[in-house]
Amino acid sequence: MILPIVAYGDPVLRKETEEITKDYPNLDQVLENMFETMYEARGIGLAAPQVNMPIRLFIVDATPFGDDEDLSEEEQNFVSTFKKVFINARIIEESGDEWAFNEGCLSIPDVREDVFRQPNIVMEYYDENFKKHTENFSGIVARIIQHEYDHIEGILFTDKLSPLKKRLIKSKLANISKGKVGVDYRMKFPNAKKKR
Ligand code: CO
Secondary structure (H helix, E strand, O other), rough: OOOOOOOOOOHHHOOOEEEOOOOOOOOOOHHHHHHHHHHOOOOEEEEEHHHHHOEEEEEEHHHHHHHHHOHHHHHHHOOOOOEEEEEEEEEEEEEOOOEEEEEOOOOOOOOEEEEOOOOEEEEEEEEOOOOOOEEEEHHHHHHHHHHHHHHHHOOHHHOOOOHHHHHHHHHHHHHOOOOOOOOOOOOOOOOOOOOO
């Protein structure tokens, strides 16, 4: 089932998220719905708060980068099969010199900006079978994970922009929260005028 993706301005995107246990109701169904929703919107990551669930869960599918010619052949091979579920994730270390990457977000359609982040992370998480992993990620995969991880921390990529950039996109963000944006996937806008 395709779920509506909540837009910028919805309080759920800022809410403190909770860890889940393996008894979380209908987890398989939740994951299936999240993947379906992400693919319909042509996303490469989706966090549970974006579908109105304030829990520590996100999914990543980096496979579209498998033929990205900006990446080394080694990295292309790595991302070409990278599809994962991250439950109760905690980034325990970030390292390296910050690099810029042009990010976007399914909750903030039509806005893309360069965001600076460190290239290497160490993360603890559970997979969909509640097996615990401690893993290092780098490059584009780390970047996608950091963006989704921010969602479960109530942070959006636009928070990380310079004060000037923030001013420049302020009215655009307000319009998005009202639904005044062209988008071809299902969304829920917090400040949309109710139709009578
Ligand atoms: Co996002």
